[in-house]
Amino acid sequence: ILDMDGRDRNEIDLIRRYRDIAQQPECDSAIEDIANEAIVSDERGQSVSISLDRLDLSPNIKSKIRDEFDEVLRLLDFNAKGHDIFRRWYVDGRIYYHKVIDKKSPRKGIQELRYIDPRKIKKVREQRKEKDQATGLDIVKKIEDFYLYNDKGLDQNSGTTSGVKITADSITYCPSGLVDMHKGTVLSYLNKAIKPVNQLRMIEDALVIY
Numbered sequence: 680i681l682d683m684d685g686r687d688r689n690e691i692d693l694i695r696r697y698r699d700i701a702q703q704p705e706c707d708s709a710i711e712d713i714a715n716e717a718i719v720s721d722e723r724g725q726s727v728s729i730s731l732d733r734l735d736l737s738p739n740i741k742s743k744i745r746d747e748f749d750e751v752l753r754l755l756d757f758n759a760k761g762h763d764i765f766r767r768w769y770v771d772g773r774i775y776y777h778k779v780i781d782k783k784s785p786r787k788g789i790q791e792l793r794y795i796d797p798r799k800i801k802k803v804r805e806q807r808k809e810k811d812q813a814t815g816l817d818i819v820k821k822i823e824d825f826y827l828y829n830d831k832g833l834d835q836n837s838g839t840t841s842g843v844k845i846t847a848d849s850i851t852y853c854p855s856g857l858v859d860m861h862k863g864t865v866l867s868y869l870n871k872a873i874k875p876v877n878q879l880r881m882i883e884d885a886l887v888i889y
Contacts, residue, residue: 690864691798691834694771697867700876701770706869710766717769718761725752726761747788754792772855772867773797777845795850800828800842802852826850 700706720726729748731741755764768774779791804824808817827833829842857866 690801691832693864693867693870694798696873697770697772697869700869700872703876703879705879706872706876709872710769710869714762714766714769718765720758720761725758727752727757751789751792754789767794768853768855769868771797772857772869773865774853775800776851778849778851780849792851795828796832798832798834799830800826800845800850801833802847803827 701710718726729745731744734741734744736744752758755761757764764774775795775797777793777795778789779793781787781790802824803826804822806819807821807823809820810816811818824847826845826847827842828845833842854865855867857868857870858864859866
C-alpha cells in the first residue's frame with residue numbers, strides 16, 4: 680500500500696521525519712513565519728516574562744523568582760537565540776536541557792544549560808517488584824525515574840539502547856503538549872504537515888516525469 684501519512688515506529692523515527700519535512704521550502708517558510716510571530720523582541724525589552732499575579736506569595740519571594748527567571752534567560756542567551764530555541768522545539772516537538780551545577784558548591788545554582796539532542800536521550804521508569812507471599816501477585820516496592828543518554832543515539836532498530844544514567848532532576852524536558860492517543864508518544868506541531876508535504880513531493884516528482 681502507498682503510505683501517505685508515513686507511520687513511524689518510534690519517537691526517533693518521528694523526529695527524523697519532522698526534521699526532514701522541515702527542510703521542504705514551503706514548510707520551512709511556514710515555520711519561519713510562526714517562529715517570527717511567537718518570538719517578538721526589540722531593543723526596549725525582553726520577548727518573554729514571568730507572570731506571578733495569581734501566585735499567593737510575598738513580594739520578596741516573587742522578586743527572587745523573577746531574578747532567577749532572568750538568570751535562566753541569561754544562561755539560555757534567549758535574547759539572541761530565542762528564535763532558534765523556539766524553532767528547534769517546534770520542529771522536534773520536545774526539547775531537553777542538561778542543568779550543570781558546581782558539585783563543590785551546589786548553592787551557586789545552575790552554572791550552565793546544555794542542549795541535548797532528543798534522539799540521544801530518553802526517560803526511563805524502573806519499577807522494583809516483589810511477590811506477595813499471601814496473594815502471589817507482584818507488588819511495586821519502588822519506582823525510580825531517570826534519563827538514559829547515549830552520544831551515538833538511542834535507536835532500537837540499530838540496537839543502541841544502553842547509555843549513561845542521568846538523574847531526573849538534572850534534566851529539563853519540555854514537550855509540545857500534543858500526544859498520540861493510541862501510542863502515548865509526544866507529537867510535534869508538524870505532525871499534521873507530514874501528509875501534505877509527502878503529497879507535494881509526489882506531485883513535484885510527477886511533474887518532472889510527465
